[in-house]
Amino acid sequence: MASNSFGTLFRITTWGESHGKAIGVVIDGCPAGIEIDNFSISEELNSRAPGKSVYTSPRIEPDQPEILSGVFEGKTTGAPISILIYNKNADSTKYAPIKDLLRPGHANYTFLEKYGIFDYRGGGRASARETACRVAAGAIAKKFLKHYNIDVLAYIKQIGEIDAIIAPSDTPLLRSQISNSPINCPDPKATQLISALIEKTKSEGDSVGGLVEFFIPSLPVGLGDPVYEKIEAKLASAMLSIPASKGFEIGSGLKSVAMFGSSHNDAFICKNGEVRTETNHAGGTLGGITTGMPVIGRVAFKPASSIKLPQKTLTLNKEEKTFQLPEGSKHDPCVAIRAVPVVEAMVALVLADSILLNRSSKL
């Protein structure tokens, strides 16, 4: 099954394993005339990548994406854009001792059963390494969205029990707050508490879950399609395709369960001559189509499966064994932090596709 593609008209296909020679992405259907370059992609890739802070797993060298096609004299041509990123520092030998073990919380068991074969080095296609390709493609989608004055923001909303207090109203301020936080969280106080929690978690060899919120301040009315291609259905699919994600909410989300219609319904009002709603429990979508109000939602990430503590498991022959992460393995105490740019990228890809699809709605 060809499952490594995402999108209908603005469509990406990613490839590559965490411990192979390279990873990459082909972006097909990007309209012609958009200015892009290697630099802006690598900036997107590296700005908030792991290694930025001590709270995420370290990487030595930044990734250097290379655009191999689809761009001529600095602009997209309508041809597929191929981006290649070579894998560095991929020492596979350390995986030898665990090659015959089922890894708790990991995909090696399911891949092995499904395909009858598994690349035991790293996580293969299930590795978070694949998400670098999403971020690279997302950088191009964002360039396209700029032409529509659409900005996508994502940030840490909660880690463990620590909930950040965020009023996502003023974009430039919000963006600077996120930049100033080593954990991509606009609330300075929460940043402090979360940082301490992550340090503690790391020192204990454990990991902790997190909640990422995305926020799109301004969008045209009409994006998304009825019934099976609702904008929230596409966002949900995009988010649950990110490794370690366990849940998705749009607008009031899970909280809507305990609400009454009289308080949930957003009253229509007229503001500066524009149709708006007084509240935004809907999260910017009605009937699966954007209302012009900000689109807001959240993605839940489980604690990373790779922890330093010993775990109960089985060998491939179903014998009981203790699983211990190999010395020198990456240990990421909070995968939600480095998921932030991935969430942004996936939102951008959904929106770019939706804008193209929406061009077909009228005569």
Add this chain to the structure above:
Amino acid sequence: MASNSFGTLFRITTWGESHGKAIGVVIDGCPAGIEIDNFSISEELNSRAPGKSVYTSPRIEPDQPEILSGVFEGKTTGAPISILIYNKNADSTKYAPIKDLLRPGHANYTFLEKYGIFDYRGGGRASARETACRVAAGAIAKKFLKHYNIDVLAYIKQIGEIDAIIAPSDTPLLRSQISNSPINCPDPKATQLISALIEKTKSEGDSVGGLVEFFIPSLPVGLGDPVYEKIEAKLASAMLSIPASKGFEIGSGLKSVAMFGSSHNDAFICKNGEVRTETNHAGGTLGGITTGMPVIGRVAFKPASSIKLPQKTLTLNKEEKTFQLPEGSKHDPCVAIRAVPVVEAMVALVLADSILLNRSSKL
């Protein structure tokens, strides 16, 4: 944009408006040789449909689905299966007074902006009426799943603040408990409390949200595909495509945010010679592929937008106006209850498609 289809190999296309002549579904890609008949589809449609209980909106006559193609001598032939359901009791005249108003929480504003035209009678394609087609198609998907001994269950987990206590372990018992509950909830005590809440909500002209849980006791290992077609991504997309849904969780879901890896990771164990996990925080999926453990997840539904209370809104010309539901309009105090069979149907459709797709994984 062709957005009225769902699925890749086992694919449905639905059509029809709530106040048009008929609604229907075409199921394409259903393997040949499955026994089906009109009766089993109508049973599925009507058993837990609105009208079953006083707690949901009343309908007078049950729907009579008619299979028009794809079945010969009681068995599917591999040809597309077309099912037609005529609309009855669709009195559109009552909508005339509100035809120039934006309806709070409804899709008439977004459809109008997107298409420049709106069928003001009922909700058109955004109406929950469309979900009858999903249930009809789901009935066929379930017949297919029977050949793999796969059963899909869904039920009310929470309404308002009332959380049901459910240990989804014993399927026949669970199913009988659900059947005995007028609100599709296996917990008798919660059923009582929720029933009272809904009656109160209804009498106040209001509505209330709800949480539906789905549970698939037994599944082969290997369903779902890596990266963008993870089983949870497809389920998320399916669930967020249901009208009024605002969130989706798989396994530990939103709760995973506050968990640590040491307690979240499910230890692999051997049980009756089979690979199992001690806990099931993953919800039956690792790397987007089923593990053989039960798949479990939840869908959040907002309180229905149609309430009897007056609401602030605008006319199409952006003048302020009070919105009042027309006399005789359907008023559904808790849309989550009648979403239960829709959730089941969508899960069944995702699984049927995944089984066919999985046939391509190996030589």
Add this chain to the structure above:
Amino acid sequence: MASNSFGTLFRITTWGESHGKAIGVVIDGCPAGIEIDNFSISEELNSRAPGKSVYTSPRIEPDQPEILSGVFEGKTTGAPISILIYNKNADSTKYAPIKDLLRPGHANYTFLEKYGIFDYRGGGRASARETACRVAAGAIAKKFLKHYNIDVLAYIKQIGEIDAIIAPSDTPLLRSQISNSPINCPDPKATQLISALIEKTKSEGDSVGGLVEFFIPSLPVGLGDPVYEKIEAKLASAMLSIPASKGFEIGSGLKSVAMFGSSHNDAFICKNGEVRTETNHAGGTLGGITTGMPVIGRVAFKPASSIKLPQKTLTLNKEEKTFQLPEGSKHDPCVAIRAVPVVEAMVALVLADSILLNRSSKL
């Protein structure tokens, strides 16, 4: 496999067997705002349908297509358009004697092998009856194309050895010539000769092949997409999906094999300020994208498989047997004639889809 759909954005799904209750089509992705009605569809269906002339197989009553959804107050709404056509005069009893025989030139053997089941009445999904749905959908595509001043014409170019002489330059004349011909051929002399040939063929219980030409006088530059979605690739796929078709040509087609580049290349010239080519061997497409010159091509149809003469065949148990068409069976001496409106419809569907897709090429 979901193989009953055609198109990407302007997408049709057809269903129904020749001897089932009904056949139908769902058109999804048709833009909102197009005027359509039952009458214009039935006109398209019946004007050049079999029965129009003595030279094709007789049908007693004209088809009455019914639009069940997607149209409100005479205009498309962007919702899927469902069209239903009930089957009349479908006497299935006459097929009983041949239900255990492989039918030469027919699909019952391959369907049986593929699906393990076959609806022995008529041709099921392989019947030309299915093409009525294409014509109905094509009628809507044509309405859409009108907004772009795009007209699609098809006609008989050759039957047996008789080649019509046609200079497809003046559309209104061409259309009237086609209308005046009982065999959809604009050349009056060829019409006469062909008519005689068909009468002779019919009286002998035999059938004869034919070549249908399509001609699109005026098209915008830029339709079609590079590499795998070339306009000629989509047309080829559309044409070879029509029952009984055996070949497809664009522009110079098969004749290009014997040509030299110096005479095949079409010189660019400027005519009334527009870029044109002096000749049109390309058939209106370069690199898979329309040039603005007329698109012209041809489709070869084999002689119909249903003939009145006895034929050698096998039973399902591989015993030798003589195949004899049941008394009262349809016998169509030249299937190419009634393929003419089907070719037109399929061309219209390809163009409608291409216009929508082309909206994504630029910023």
Add this chain to the structure above:
Amino acid sequence: MASNSFGTLFRITTWGESHGKAIGVVIDGCPAGIEIDNFSISEELNSRAPGKSVYTSPRIEPDQPEILSGVFEGKTTGAPISILIYNKNADSTKYAPIKDLLRPGHANYTFLEKYGIFDYRGGGRASARETACRVAAGAIAKKFLKHYNIDVLAYIKQIGEIDAIIAPSDTPLLRSQISNSPINCPDPKATQLISALIEKTKSEGDSVGGLVEFFIPSLPVGLGDPVYEKIEAKLASAMLSIPASKGFEIGSGLKSVAMFGSSHNDAFICKNGEVRTETNHAGGTLGGITTGMPVIGRVAFKPASSIKLPQKTLTLNKEEKTFQLPEGSKHDPCVAIRAVPVVEAMVALVLADSILLNRSSKL
């Protein structure tokens, strides 16, 4: 529009321009467990590539494809297979003089109109260079087909007026005859005549068209899907997507136009206990589904557009000008010859996809 992909389950995406850094292909959906290596792909790429004979355009160095993902310990893993081929000898400076001219028979005009931008060096995505990626992907499809004992053959059937006499019955002989012919034609006499014709054409600075035949000696019954995904519709689409192709035939093809049903219908017979047909006018398909008889068809290629003779054209500003191919440009006197392996590759890709899709037909 994402038009650089081909196939549904066995799906390829190609990228890269003839004068960019590299070209490549991602194969997604290839089942796990197939043995492949760089060598067998490069062998396929180079064995019959241009440069093999004096009759096609010269290339100095053979291509060196590199597999970057999807293969572990010599076997496919089910992950996407990325193959990269660097462009060598791509001197773009020579294109400067013609950068403002419409090229007769080429796609620069249509690309420019469609995208508003054109990479004037070489043919960009419209270049035959792209087909190297198809051959590389086809090499993998062939490995998969080997597991089903399916062999694909293609060869020159006609060049100019010279028609080869071929009885495609004995595969090993046929393959050796093709190998021994510098122009991929199994008929030694035709090879001689065609070689002379091509030499003459080349010396005159001209080009000539050609007809490629493909032949699949043995196939399972049941490949291909009814209605819009008929095996011949997919083959037609595949063939018309190859640069310079102008027509496609299956079985009796264009000749069927002049045939009668009594001679066209293939009588069913029993041979060695298997259902066969006495003749094979159908070309191995009935109702779009393979019959088990050899599949045979033909593709017409126009004479290459790049000729050394001066041609009439326009500048981008619509001024008349003479077009002259730049010194040192590739001049390929007969593009059909190097299309032979491309036809083989595309047939293999269609078959691989059809085999996977066919796994869904039954329970």
